[in-house]
Amino acid sequence: MKHLEISGQAEPVASAPPLLSINELSVRFRTRSGIVNALDRVTFEVRPGEIVGVVGESGSGKSVTAFAVMGILDAAASITGGSIHFEGRDVLGMNRRERDMWRGSEASIIFQNPRVALNPIRKVGQQIADVLARHSPASPSAIRQSVLDALRQVRLPDPEKRQSAYPTELSGGQCQRVGIAMALACSPRLLIADEPTTGLDVTTQAVIMELIRDLARSRQLGTVFITHDLALAAQYCDRVVVMHAGHVVETAAVSELFSAARHPYTAKLLRSVPSLVDRLEELQAIEGSLPDLRRVDLPFCRFAERCERRISLCDSAPLSLAPIGPNHCVACRNPL
């Protein structure tokens, strides 16, 4: 692999108390065909001003983690263990009303498909006004002003005119800007971006990602950036959390993860990214697929059945994420 160049990091203070800390979070889904162990003891932290990338294949539990933090999991899901703390407050212990007020004003989410996430029959300005009105009592004129400010801040061209547009009248990139404006309207301190650029063109993607990064830096927003695109994570994140089949398998500073991955899965994932290799021959697929999470006999390490470095210890005892270097944790018995 070639020498890696990581751009755009202003080191967030590692010693600052975490804004969000997820500790041993486990989530299950009841389905007709059995219980799905979607998340198992997921643990990571986000500091103010830090962009944490959560990467993994589809089905690895990235979005479930985001939804669990926001409290918008499907009714079939239940949190079976662990805790989520926001500035020291127990998020899972909040009652419904507290959680509803917390969501939107202190923690916000940007969804994957902006066209689907927006209400198609309501003007985009009104949709932002709805969020503002719910969280802060203000006069209609103050809210109108805040809507314009929110749209200006995401650099939507001609906000006075565009605020009266319906989502169908805007391009995909413009819709996502509205989604970001809505998420940031009440000045939250935590932003979760769930694949915010999927379906957008690369040029638009670059603009949206730079916008998210600038806002995270200027407002000291703790940001969780969920993506399956490792190159994108490398370019815009400070730290990366790698997930596989509901487990966090590795967390590290972005430069370290991409230059010295320790978990066999991370290493394999990196070798399957087209932008990291020069020739097609160097590209490698990961054999096998994610284990069926409905299985009752799930192995301790859920990657073991696809792993070339499997040793007898892998199957003998439960595994948890352990430090292996400064700011670098890995869940593996036989790390690289």
Added chain:
Amino acid sequence: MSPQPVLEAQDISKHFVLKGSGDLLGRNRPVLHAVDDVSLSIARGEAVGLVGESGCGKSTLARIISRLVDPTAGTLSMSGRSITDISSARFVRSDLRRKIQMVFQDPSDSVNPRFSVFDIIADPLRQLCRPATKAELVARVREAARAVNLAPELLDRFPHQLSGGQKARVGIARAMIVDPELLVLDEPTSALDVSVQATVLKLLARLTREANVALLFVSHDLNVVRLLCSRIFVMYLGRIVESGPTEEIFNRPRHPYTKALLSAVPTLRSGRTGERVKLEGEPRSPIDPDPLACRLVGRCPWQQQRCTAAEPELAACGPAHAVRCHFPLD
């Protein structure tokens, strides 16, 4: 490059006349220029990439080349023989249909959910080649499945029982079973995880090598195109703005749009040249574009007066490298 290209497109245009204000007789209605005067040729066994933003006309062009829609103007020929004199409705039954096959974007949406994998793969063979015996049909389906590394036991399953990567391979097997000369792939890997995408890309590379099939690979993912294709066409608002060997396009893009596109691609590779080039705003409307201006006007950071006075022609700027710009970059 072989002297006789497997497919040659000459001045292909596709215009859609829109409803709306024309005069009383319905003249001068607005016209959407999806594809404008595109010429390209693909040699036997060659992998050619077609890249551009959504709405640039790349999928329309792919559909014209696969003869699913008729172009407004221009000609297509296969191995020197014109195929545009047969309408797309009649082309379905022509024996040439077999030679151009398509692989669609979403592997789940492009297969019949009530067909077994066997029937999905066998269908084109039944329609286009009419094998004499059942035994021959079975043998060829098994052979096609084997060529894309699809386990034989999967042939009895239905699409919903397959993973995304398996479905993508079914889509390729179905296209390859009739022994095409050209495979047109419209974003075949965009719905797949990277780990699975790698398998599909390697499979496609092997097919071009072993079956000598030519590929037209339509994608917005430049990193994928870079690995698979030897030549690239860059499209912007219906026009080819640059074409050339992959290596050259990546190392030395000459068109401002190509440069902007390349610099927006997230990458970790070192040796990335130059700063990020940003295009202002959104692409202009493809409806009745100004015939006297470059289509990038208003977004191009290097724009000059001449760009709004005349639209540049696609002109050679090196061996096999062409660019549509009055002031190509160095």
